[in-house]
Amino acid sequence: MIDIALIGFGYWGPNVARNIHANPNLNLHTICDIKQARLEKAKSIYIAQTCYETDYKKLFENDEIQAIAIAVETNGHYHLVKEALLAGKHVYVEKxxxxxxxxxxxxxxLAKELNLIIHVDHIMIFHPIIQKIKYLMDNGELGDILFIDAMRMNLGQIKKDVSAMWDLAVHDLSIIDFLMDGKEPFYINSVGEKYYNPKESLCFLTMRYEGFISHIQSSWISPLKERKLIVAGAKKMVVFDDMKISEKLMVYDKGVNVISGDNIEYADYVVKTRDGDVWMPYVPQQDALYNSINHFRECIESNKQSISNPRQAIRLLKILETADKNMNK
Ligand SMILES: NC(=O)c1ccc[n+]([C@@H]2O[C@H](COP(=O)([O-])OP(=O)(O)OC[C@H]3O[C@@H](n4cnc5c(N)ncnc54)[C@H](O)[C@@H]3O)[C@@H](O)[C@H]2O)c1
Incomplete structure (x- = not known):
């Protein structure tokens, strides 16, 4: 049993708490939030099984606690992760x-020097549908990847410390990174607007990778909530629509065939679209956040690096920093 404390019980923290609590091999030792009202809310759910604290430093001084989960605003991550590592704690941190x-x-x-684990919650790579898409790709079902198109939009929740791209596109970037085995883009560009916000609340990110291109749309000012991903291969294409209740993942046996050969003149090659079956692969019902937290636990127990480790996070942050630099140029 690993004792873990959570810092941050705002919008997302309760989901992290619920999934730690649901894990039979984790003990939700303490919930910490600077806001007393948030702690009262936590107490109404977890009552006496868990301790409550407003001062995060107390968690770092407590030898019973082996790991810290951090679900505070992004601009608070760095100093909390650093202090947690220096106190000898393994760290789970939100994206x-x-x-x-x-x-x-x-x-x-720092984590390497101290032999501690940092697990960044790139939750989507623990999603059973993303894992299914990866399985299909690794088995050659989709063929060579032509493009990856992703869309994450909603009305709000507008954040002040990050742009919509840093908040939302990071999910899609983690998916691309996972599906394409850490491949990095050689061209990055973006356009965005700072509507109602000091940072961009609407962004379009475009990238060129060796062999494929990608477009990611992130918005907090959309009338509709959309969470959609298209991975188009030369053989088959998949669409993951996370807003659907069922039939979230569809595989389309559609594509384009180029017919050429000895008996066809160079200028007369034939391009034919191919329209085939559409099928819905079986995907087990699993909670991505539960899987992410459970992977963190396994990494602590077996002293191995998380698949969602700082190296992966750095690849994504490099894209976001370059996209910021190139924004609207
Ligand atoms: N994985 C996902 O799908 C997902 C979804 C939503 C948010 N998030 C991430 O979760 C994190 C939190 O987002 P949110 O929307 O819940 O933010 P929020 O502002 O709603 O909540 C943050 C909470 O942290 C508390 N807090 C801040 N600093 C603290 C400190 N030093 N000590 C104790 N408590 C402190 C605040 O009082 C607040 O209650 C962000 O990094 C965000 O990107 C992840």
Whole structure:
């Protein structure tokens, strides 16, 4: 049993708490929030099984606690992760990992020196549908990947410390990173607008990778909630629509065939679209956040790196920093 304390019980923290609590091999030792009202809310759920604290430093001084989960605003991640590591605790931290690549690299080095685990909650790579898409890709079902198109939009929740791209596109970037085995783009560009906010509340990110291109749309000012991903291969294409109640993952046996050969003149090659079956693969019902937290637990128990480690986070942060630099240029 691993004793774990959670810092941050705002919007997302309760989901982290619920999934720690649901794990039979984790003990939700303490919930910490600077806001007493948030702690009262936590107490009404977990009552006496868990301790409650407003001062996070008390968690770092407590030898019973082996791991810290951090679900505070992004600009609070760096100093909390650093202090937790220096206190000898393993760290689970929400996405995006840090506000800069520099901070992320420093924490990566520190965790290595102290032989501690940092697990960044890139939740989507623990989603059973993303794992299914990866399985299909690794088995050659989709063929060569042509493009990956992702869309995450809703009305709100507008955040002040990060842009919609840092808040939302980071999910899609983690998916691409996972599906394409850590491949990095050689071209990154973005356009965005700071509607109602000091940071961009609407962004379009475009990237070129060796062999494929990608477009990611992130918005807090959309009339509709959309969570959609298209992975288009030369053989088959998949669509993951997370807003659907059922039939979230569909595989389309559609594509384009180029017919050429000895008997066809160079200028007369034939391009034919191919329209085939559409099928819905079986995907087990699993909670991605539960899987993410459970993976963190397994990493602590077996002293191995998380698949969602600082190196992966740094690849994503590098894209976000470059996209910020190139924004609207
Ligand atoms: N994985 C996901 O799908 C997902 C979804 C939503 C949010 N998140 C991430 O979760 C994190 C939190 O987001 P949120 O929307 O819950 O933010 P929030 O502002 O609603 O909640 C943050 C909470 O942390 C508390 N807090 C801040 N600093 C603290 C400190 N030093 N000590 C104790 N408590 C402190 C605040 O009082 C607040 O209650 C962000 O990094 C966000 O990107 C992840």
């Amino acid at each position: 995006p990992f840090t506000s800069t690549v520099k901070e992320a690299k420093e924490l990566e080095t």
